[in-house]
Amino acid sequence: MNAPAYNFAYLDEQSKRMIRRAILKAIAVPGYQVPFASREMPMPYGWGTGGVQVTAAILGPHDSLKVIDQGSDDTTNAVSIRKFFAKTAGVQTTTSTLKATVIQTRHRIPETPLREGQVLVFQVPIPEPLRFLEPRETETRRMHALADYGLMHVKLYEDIAQHGRIATTYAYPVKVEERYVMDPSPTPKFDNPKMHDCPALQLFGAGREKRIYAIPPYSNVVSLDFEDHPFERYRHDGKCALCGAVDSFLDELIMDDHGRRMFMCSDTEYCETRRALGNGAQGFSKATEAAPA
Amino acid sequence: MIGLGNERPLLAAQGLSKWYGRQLGCRDISFQVHEGEVLAVVGESGSGKSTLLQLLSTQLEPSAGRICYCMRDGITRDLAALSEAERRFLFRTDWGYVHQDPPLGLRMAVSAGANVGERLMAVGWRNYRRIRTTAVDWLDRVEIDSRRIDETPRTYSGGMRQRLQIARNLVTNPRLVFMDEPTGGLDVSVQARLLDLLRGIVAELGLAAVVVTHDLAVARLLSHRIMVMKGGEVIESGLTDQVLDDPREPYTQLLVSSVLPP
Amino acid sequence: MPALKLFDVAKTFTMHLRGGIRLPVVSGVTFDVEPGQCVVLTGPSGSGKSSILKMIYGSYRCDHGQIFLRYQTSFVDIAAAEPRHLLTLRRRAIGYVSQFLRAVPRVPALDVVADSLGPTRGKDNRTRAAELLRRLNIPERLWSLPPATFSGGEQQRVNIARSFLHDMPVLLLDEPTASLDARNRELVVDLITEKKRRGIAIVAVVHDEDVREAIADSLVDVTLFAKAA
Numbered sequence: 001m002n003a004p005a006y007n008f009a010y011l012d013e014q015s016k017r018m019i020r021r022a023i024l025k026a027i028a029v030p031g032y033q034v035p036f037a038s039r040e041m042p043m044p045y046g047w048g049t050g051g052v053q054v055t056a057a058i059l060g061p062h063d064s065l066k067v068i069d070q071g072s073d074d075t076t077n078a079v080s081i082r083k084f085f086a087k088t089a090g091v092q093t094t095t096s097t098l099k100a101t102v103i104q105t106r107h108r109i110p111e112t113p114l115r116e117g118q119v120l121v122f123q124v125p126i127p128e129p130l131r132f133l134e135p136r137e138t139e140t141r142r143m144h145a146l147a148d149y150g151l152m153h154v155k156l157y158e159d160i161a162q163h164g165r166i167a168t169t170y171a172y173p174v175k176v177e178e179r180y181v182m183d184p185s186p187t188p189k190f191d192n193p194k195m196h197d198c199p200a201l202q203l204f205g206a207g208r209e210k211r212i213y214a215i216p217p218y219s220n221v222v223s224l225d226f227e228d229h230p231f232e233r234y235r236h237d238g239k240c241a242l243c244g245a246v247d248s249f250l251d252e253l254i255m256d257d258h259g260r261r262m263f264m265c266s267d268t269e270y271c272e273t274r275r276a277l278g279n280g281a282q283g284f285s286k287a288t289e290a291a292p293a
Numbered sequence: 294m295i296g297l298g299n300e301r302p303l304l305a306a307q308g309l310s311k312w313y314g315r316q317l318g319c320r321d322i323s324f325q326v327h328e329g330e331v332l333a334v335v336g337e338s339g340s341g342k343s344t345l346l347q348l349l350s351t352q353l354e355p356s357a358g359r360i361c362y363c364m365r366d367g368i369t370r371d372l373a374a375l376s377e378a379e380r381r382f383l384f385r386t387d388w389g390y391v392h393q394d395p396p397l398g399l400r401m402a403v404s405a406g407a408n409v410g411e412r413l414m415a416v417g418w419r420n421y422r423r424i425r426t427t428a429v430d431w432l433d434r435v436e437i438d439s440r441r442i443d444e445t446p447r448t449y450s451g452g453m454r455q456r457l458q459i460a461r462n463l464v465t466n467p468r469l470v471f472m473d474e475p476t477g478g479l480d481v482s483v484q485a486r487l488l489d490l491l492r493g494i495v496a497e498l499g500l501a502a503v504v505v506t507h508d509l510a511v512a513r514l515l516s517h518r519i520m521v522m523k524g525g526e527v528i529e530s531g532l533t534d535q536v537l538d539d540p541r542e543p544y545t546q547l548l549v550s551s552v553l554p555p
Numbered sequence: 556m557p558a559l560k561l562f563d564v565a566k567t568f569t570m571h572l573r574g575g576i577r578l579p580v581v582s583g584v585t586f587d588v589e590p591g592q593c594v595v596l597t598g599p600s601g602s603g604k605s606s607i608l609k610m611i612y613g614s615y616r617c618d619h620g621q622i623f624l625r626y627q628t629s630f631v632d633i634a635a636a637e638p639r640h641l642l643t644l645r646r647r648a649i650g651y652v653s654q655f656l657r658a659v660p661r662v663p664a665l666d667v668v669a670d671s672l673g674p675t676r677g678k679d680n681r682t683r684a685a686e687l688l689r690r691l692n693i694p695e696r697l698w699s700l701p702p703a704t705f706s707g708g709e710q711q712r713v714n715i716a717r718s719f720l721h722d723m724p725v726l727l728l729d730e731p732t733a734s735l736d737a738r739n740r741e742l743v744v745d746l747i748t749e750k751k752r753r754g755i756a757i758v759a760v761v762h763d764e765d766v767r768e769a770i771a772d773s774l775v776d777v778t779l780f781a782k783a784a
Contacts, residue, residue: 158407227421228420327639539568
């Protein structure tokens with residue numbers, strides 16, 4: 001711990017206070033995008049500068065930090081951010097969803113249910129769900145203020161008109177506490193139901209766009225849909241080649257040029273825990289026989 | 294007078310004025326529009342007719358005067374006293390606004406069906422099939438081939454775009470529609486078709502409308518009453534045939550005499 | 556009790572584009588029309604006959620005097636009526652056949668006529684419109700075409716059909732037979748006679764002496780109103 005040039009968790013205290021105020025406001029107005037004075041971080045935009053600032057602002061010395069990137073604890077992004085906080089804050093890091101008190105994530109929610117007292121920090125590239133159809137920020141903010149959300153359904157309508165069903169599979173818009181429509185960051189829509197009534201606090205940080213928003217614990221989170229085209233979770237129809245899970249979100253792995261593929265849990269820690277408990281399904285070799293559709 | 298119709302106006306403007314700094318937009322304009330009545334505001338560019346339309350549709354705030362509107366619940370309210378949320382709601386339910394330039398009134402990147410359905414979804418329609426059926430119905434009514442429902446208006450001709458804009462506005466059965474030079478940028482033959490369509494729909498739905506136009510032929514075909522504006526003021530008003538066949542003011546006589554006979 | 560009552564009506568045109576010269580048209584126009592009666596206005600062209608009809612219809616403004624129209628149980632002064640009240644009266648109480656048909660370019664003849672019964676293009680209205688067009692000798696093949704392409708006489712008969720379909724208590728006719736041949740003139744005279752029998756009050760401008768003879772109950776010489784102003 002002799003790397004003394006850094007303040008605890010990298011950011012200076014004034015910046016952290018500013019971010020905490022934004023976070024408190026975000027919690028007070030669930031789903032509302034609170035502007036904040038995003039700082040330069042020692043990483044490029046798009047690598048989680050928003051999430052890192054939120055984590056830096058809420059981290060205490062006794063926290064245990066887990067970082068995942070698309071469900072995985074061991075990709076470059078996840079490893080780097082974990083190391084960053086180990087170095088600048090000296091906090092404990094972990095890959096266990098159960099043990100972590102703060103989980104920073106890029107594009108996934110862990111399979112293991114979250115509990116009270118935990119904080120899930122999302123990295124958000126584009127916080128504005130209406131931007132696809134209305135590029136003017138002045139106008140989208142007014143639409144949020146007036147709960148003028150017809151446009152959001154226009155997007156879903158277009159999906160059905162063009163694909164026969166709602167084809168949006170990630171960044172699927174939700175309405176929080178029956179008020180604000182919110183972009184859940186590019187998580188697969190499989191994870192949307194986990195946001196509803198979640199015992200943990202969910203925080204969203206967008207560094208480039210300088211916005212923070214939040215879902216307080218046990219909030220009502222509804223995925224937008226039509227009566228005759230209701231929201232549906234989506235996962236590949238298969239089981240994990242490693243742990244045999246049939247309920248987890250699966251990544252597809254293309255094995256060769258003949259289109260042979262296999263599936264495995266996107267949440268690596270969930271998969272490993274299951275295997276440690278003896279849930280090994282089939283071996284690699286069997287999985288590779290899964291024929292292309 | 295007994296039995297000559299509902300006495301309470303739908304829209305009433307009282308002493309409306311607008312200055313842009315020291316530049317006059319329009320001055321001291323008062324009039325009423327009743328249900329089912331089409332009022333044409335005619336005059337040359339700079340006469341203040343567009344300013345007036347923007348004031349009426351609450352897109353501009355008047356420097357003086359007020360506008361009252363009889364809401365669907367039968368209560369007449371001062372538009373300036375409405376919250377922005379209420380005004381927006383009015384705009385997507387009870388009012389329509391047809392722009393001269395269709396791209397201003399359409400979402401060019403989404404399909405015709407979604408353009409028509411947007412207002413329905415905004416007021417809470419959540420049944421895809423119903424929204425789509427209604428959109429098809431409206432495309433038929435404005436004579437757009439409903440097989441083109443999933444195309445964006447970018448692929449449409451100018452006349453089709455304008456008709457789509459009309460469908461998009463009328464789908465919630467508004468009671469009052471503002472139109473700014475609705476046939477402005479169109480070819481003469483396309484204009485005639487659009488005018489006939491508009492005239493039919495307006496009469497059938499019993500719509501009230503305020504139509505701003507510099508084209509007296511449009512005013513004659515669409516409107517019941519005319520207000521002639523010049524230099525920001527209303528200089529003459531009356532029944533459409535009255536003003537056009539028996540114009541009183543020098544400027545109106547000039548306007549009427551500058552038009553080729555129909 | 557008269558259906559229509561003109562009292563001391565005057566009209567002057569001011570031509571601002573011609574240096575503001577004033578053209579007095581008529582003044583002191585006073586006459587009554589009883590239900591079922593036809594008053595024919597006489598006088599040379601330019602004496603103001605059409606102007607009087609237009610003042611009664613409200614498309615010319617009246618500078619002076621009153622034009623009382625019986626509407627339901629009371630009289631309405633057309634010269635002072637609000638524009639929208641005038642519109643109501645035109646829908647319910649006064650019909651007008653102008654010299655020229657002013658029709659919307661794209662609307663078929665049948666609908667031009669049927670529309671006079673109301674804005675909904677219903678089947679019933681079309682049936683009634685078709686009957687009248689047939690009676691006026693408009694060939695069926697023309698019904699679905701816009702009248703702009705018709706001959707003068709055909710247009711005039713469409714025009715008549717449009718104003719005759721709906722029974723208005725007061726009917727104004729401005730040269731309804733001008734461009735018609737003898738056979739069609741007779742048809743129109745029959746229609747007018749039927750209107751009178753049903754108690755409709757009529758004010759007409761007719762140059763054809765036979766037609767005037769056939770329909771007029773009294774004549775009003777417009778030159779008598781031309782002197783003053």
